[in-house]
Amino acid sequence: MAVCVQDNRFDIVTKNTLYQIKADEYGVLCHLWYGARTDCHMDYLLDYPDVGFSGNPYDVGDKRTYSLDTLPLEYACEGTGDFRTPAISITHEDGSTALDLRFLEYRLTKGKYSIPGLPAVYADEKEAETLEIVLKDTASDVQVVLKYGVLEQADVITRSVVVTNKGESAVVIKKAHSLCMDIPYGDWDWVHFHGRHTMERQMECAPLIHGIQESGSGRGTSSHQQNPTVLLCEKDCTENAGFCIGAALMYSGGFQTQIEKDQLDQVRLVMGIHPKTFSWKLAAGENFYTPEVILSCSVEGTAKLSQRFHHVIRNHVCRGKYQFSERPVLINNWEATYFDFTEQKILDIAKQASELGIDMMVLDDGWFGKRESDTSGLGDWFVNDNKLVGGLQSLIGQINQMGMRFGIWVEPEAVSEDSELYRKHSEWVIRIPGRMPVRARYQLILDLSNPVVVDYLYDRISKILSENHIEYVKWDLNRSICDWYTDRLPQDRQMEMPHRYVLGLYELLERLTHDFPDVLFEGCSGGGGRYDAGMLYYCPQIWCSDDTDAHERTLIQYGTSFFYPTSTVGAHVSAVPNHQTGRDTSLKTRGIVAMAGSFGYELDLSTLNNEEKKEVAEQVKKYKEYQKLIYEGTYYRLSNPFEDGMAAWSWISKEEAQILVQGVVYRSASNTLRRRLRLTGLNEHASYKESESGRVFTGAALMSGGILLPRLTGDDAAFEITLIKWK
Numbered sequence: 001m002a003v004c005v006q007d008n009r010f011d012i013v014t015k016n017t018l019y020q021i022k023a024d025e026y027g028v029l030c031h032l033w034y035g036a037r038t039d040c041h042m043d044y045l046l047d048y049p050d051v052g053f054s055g056n057p058y059d060v061g062d063k064r065t066y067s068l069d070t071l072p073l074e075y076a077c078e079g080t081g082d083f084r085t086p087a088i089s090i091t092h093e094d095g096s097t098a099l100d101l102r103f104l105e106y107r108l109t110k111g112k113y114s115i116p117g118l119p120a121v122y123a124d125e126k127e128a129e130t131l132e133i134v135l136k137d138t139a140s141d142v143q144v145v146l147k148y149g150v151l152e153q154a155d156v157i158t159r160s161v162v163v164t165n166k167g168e169s170a171v172v173i174k175k176a177h178s179l180c181m182d183i184p185y186g187d188w189d190w191v192h193f194h195g196r197h198t199m200e201r202q203m204e205c206a207p208l209i210h211g212i213q214e215s216g217s218g219r220g221t222s223s224h225q226q227n228p229t230v231l232l233c234e235k236d237c238t239e240n241a242g243f244c245i246g247a248a249l250m251y252s253g254g255f256q257t258q259i260e261k262d263q264l265d266q267v268r269l270v271m272g273i274h275p276k277t278f279s280w281k282l283a284a285g286e287n288f289y290t291p292e293v294i295l296s297c298s299v300e301g302t303a304k305l306s307q308r309f310h311h312v313i314r315n316h317v318c319r320g321k322y323q324f325s326e327r328p329v330l331i332n333n334w335e336a337t338y339f340d341f342t343e344q345k346i347l348d349i350a351k352q353a354s355e356l357g358i359d360m361m362v363l364d365d366g367w368f369g370k371r372e373s374d375t376s377g378l379g380d381w382f383v384n385d386n387k388l389v390g391g392l393q394s395l396i397g398q399i400n401q402m403g404m405r406f407g408i409w410v411e412p413e414a415v416s417e418d419s420e421l422y423r424k425h426s427e428w429v430i431r432i433p434g435r436m437p438v439r440a441r442y443q444l445i446l447d448l449s450n451p452v453v454v455d456y457l458y459d460r461i462s463k464i465l466s467e468n469h470i471e472y473v474k475w476d477l478n479r480s481i482c483d484w485y486t487d488r489l490p491q492d493r494q495m496e497m498p499h500r501y502v503l504g505l506y507e508l509l510e511r512l513t514h515d516f517p518d519v520l521f522e523g524c525s526g527g528g529g530r531y532d533a534g535m536l537y538y539c540p541q542i543w544c545s546d547d548t549d550a551h552e553r554t555l556i557q558y559g560t561s562f563f564y565p566t567s568t569v570g571a572h573v574s575a576v577p578n579h580q581t582g583r584d585t586s587l588k589t590r591g592i593v594a595m596a597g598s599f600g601y602e603l604d605l606s607t608l609n610n611e612e613k614k615e616v617a618e619q620v621k622k623y624k625e626y627q628k629l630i631y632e633g634t635y636y637r638l639s640n641p642f643e644d645g646m647a648a649w650s651w652i653s654k655e656e657a658q659i660l661v662q663g664v665v666y667r668s669a670s671n672t673l674r675r676r677l678r679l680t681g682l683n684e685h686a687s688y689k690e691s692e693s694g695r696v697f698t699g700a701a702l703m704s705g706g707i708l709l710p711r712l713t714g715d716d717a718a719f720e721i722t723l724i725k726w727k
Contacts, residue, residue, distance in 0.1 A: 003148075019148075054081075077099040078097055118251075151316065165285065174278075179247055181295075184267075208261045231302065232259070237301060278499055294533060306563065313536060313568065324631075331358050332600060339374075357617055360472060368380055392408075409476060415428075438482050522598075558640075571593070587619075634651065636651075650681070659723040
């Protein structure tokens with residue numbers, strides 16, 4: 001069994017880890033351990049002095065060493081003597097905010113729990129168990145159920161919370177985080193992934209300071225600026241050694257991650273919906289469900305931790321036809337034409353692409369309504385007859401006759417004021433009465449917390465998909481969200497709207513992906529502005545960034561790789577000079593960087609000469625040969641591009657039959673020795689043959705001495721090495 005219970009101590013045991021908690025003699029649920037399996041009761045580590053100004057619960061009598069302000073708690077509350085950051089905050093009918101949760105009961109079931117209206121890790125009864133621990137407030141009828149999903153072989157634990165009002169009057173939830181974990185040991189760095197539009201998920205590592213450090217988003221989406229993931233790493237942790245903990249929130253709206261280092265050098269990690277854009281009135285008899293956190297840890301460094309997240313997201317988050325199957329190599333017309341295209345121009349791009357082995361033509365923004373620029377037309381999901389004279393069916397038919405599949409871009413959540421939809425239903429947009437709304441990219445946001453709007457969008461998008469042979473949808477959102485207000489909720493419940501919006505988005509995506517199972521949905525929000533495990537439940541890949549510059553992409557994809565598998569990374573070869581940075585990189589470099597994801601092109605093929613077209617055809621052929629390895633192989637980061645002057649990575653197939661090593665050296669220099677690159681993840685006793693030279697190396701040599709890179713010239717020069725297991 002993955003969960004063992006004895007004397008109110010709960011041992012959550014996975015293949016390599018132990019998560020241990022205990023309800024003590026007062027019913028307080030304490031966190032004892034998360035780390036390597038120890039086969040021991042870890043409560044011996046709890047040895048607390050009488051700490052000045054840390055008070056004591058009334059029911060412990062004169063035990064001045066017992067304080068909620070110092071104990072490692074499993075789910076911390078507000079207002080009852082623990083002055084650290086809480087996981088939950090509730091206002092009762094009388095205006096008080098205290099909550100004192102004590103152990104009531106537990107339940108243990110086979111299989112993995114699900115969450116109404118929210119994405120969650122899924123697993124069957126042979127793969128998972130669910131532990132539910134019920135806590136009750138000492139002075140009210142508020143109950144909190146802590147849910148733990150245990151995927152034993154995957155070394156993953158999921159966390160979610162249900163707040164239940166069993167009283168007769170409403171309460172208001174001001175904060176309800178999904179994860180709370182106190183760590184009373186260790187010297188930690190925290191790693192988060194910050195950024196901006198066109199430069200997402202930049203890894204930043206910093207030592208914890210005393211007090212609270214925080215990352216989060218109040219932008220209505222998980223955002224370009226911060227990602228809903230976090231690492232805690234002990235000081236000696238590296239890629240391949242040392243202890244680290246990772247957490248990823250399965251939520252696509254505003255989130256908060258707080259880490260507090262307290263007066264005793266203990267660390268508290270809480271993670272969930274951002275209270276800045278959240279409040280929830282919970283009526284008598286109602287439940288509130290928090291989104292899920294995926295949790296794992298490693299005593300073998302961050303590479304092993306990343307691989308555990310890659311496995312659980314690919315196998316237990318992503319769903320549908322394209323979860324494991326090969327995906328088409330596509331060409332998108334956006335950077336080739338922007339809004340300025342005709343039907344003939346799209347057909348010309350498709351024809352050239354088909355001749356080079358590309359599988360799919362994707363028609364981006366501008367095919368609908370009066371959409372000649374980003375100032376109009378958004379929301380009018382009918383064909384722009386000026387551009388596509390024969391309509392979508394004619395265009396798709398001609399592209400299909402070339403042997404190409406067809407995909408399309410949509411941005412259903414937003415609307416232009418210059419549109420038929422807005423003129424007919426201006427009341428559907430999010431805006432505060434008496435205030436002018438904030439525009440971004442000249443567009444406003446439709447209220448997806450309104451079921452009428454969700455139904456309308458479902459009808460429009462499903463009509464397009466039903467009437468046309470469309471096999472791919474790029475689902476975009478090109479702004480952050482503010483102006484939260486809806487006249488469908490009373491004044492004191494307005495801040496329920498941001499969460500209701502996310503629930504509406506998930507409902508819409510669930511309906512569409514269920515009804516159109518053969519369509520590959522790709523998530524996008526100005527690139528990587530909503531790159532989170534919640535969206536990956538509906539879309540098995542996400543456009544990684546609007547920055548298609550190969551050099552910048554190595555940095556973006558490096559940060560992305562800490563939690564998200566290669567198969568989820570939308571990555572394309574674009575034109576040079578690059579449209580975002582003006583940088584000029586070789587076609588080889590652009591191809592190799594884009595192969596570290598779901599591969600495609602975003603350029604006007606007619607601008608390429610014959611040699612470049614031949615190279616494109618070779619890239620497509622090579623990617624199709626490697627795709628299974630890239631999606632299913634074990635991924636390793638072989639360098640830190642922020643420190644090493646190069647980005648390098650590898651995949652190793654099952655049983656190490658095939659190894660693909662790729663990378664980019666940022667700057668070349670004269671009169672230097674050849675760079676060597678240490679590989680990892682190999683069997684030190686096995687032998688491996690390098691395909692190009694035919695030379696055979698031992699695994700020990702490749703991991704200790706490394707392999708010599710070819711001599712490279714020019715900046716941002718790419719390399720590729722393939723090896724096979726020899727014996």
